[in-house]
Amino acid sequence: MNDLEFLTAFESGSFPPSLFDHEAHLRLAWVNLTQYGEEKAIEKVCRSIKNFDALHGDGSKFHTTLTVASIKTVNHFMQKSKSHNFADFIQEFPRLKNSFKELLGQHYGFELLFDPRAKEAYLAPDLLPF
Structure with missing residues (x-):
């Protein structure tokens, strides 16, 4: 499915929940960052x-x-990217798919990221700003 179909399916709720994995999260960020x-x-x-x-x-x-x-992280890598589609982008930066927790761990300490307030509102990084 192309990016528009993916976005439409996700936003309408017709995207299969079983397919909404980490890579789909990254793609959702990439598509929205590209457009908006x-x-x-x-x-x-x-x-x-x-x-x-x-x-x-x-x-x-x-x-x-x-x-x-996650969106800020994807945006950071997009600024360095030469890719024009998500498949090439994720191939160019496999760390986004394979080492995402480590990437976030450079910005957030465990305690802040899992503070109950972080679930409800955005908390800025305590280790390294974006």
């Missing part, structure tokens, strides 16, 4: 994932800080 830039992408992705979680889950899985930090 960082500020609007953060708004749209947060709203979309909250809605998806409410539709396909119990609404308790969404984590604001993790989502915003």
Whole structure:
């Protein structure tokens, strides 16, 4: 499915929950960043994932800080990228797919990232700013 189909399926809730894995999270960030830039992408992705979680889950899985930090991380790598599509982008930066926890760990200490407040509101990194 192309990016527009992916985005439409996700936003409408018709994207299969079983396929919404880490790579799909990254793709959602990439597509929104490509179309809207960082500020609007953060708004749209947060709203979309909250809605998806409410539709396909119990609404308790969404984590604001993790989502915003993920979008900021993807945006950082996009600024260095020569890729024009998500498949090439993820191949260019496999760390996003394979070592994402370590990437976030450069910015956030464990305690801050798992502070209950971080789930409800974005908390800025305590180790290294974006």
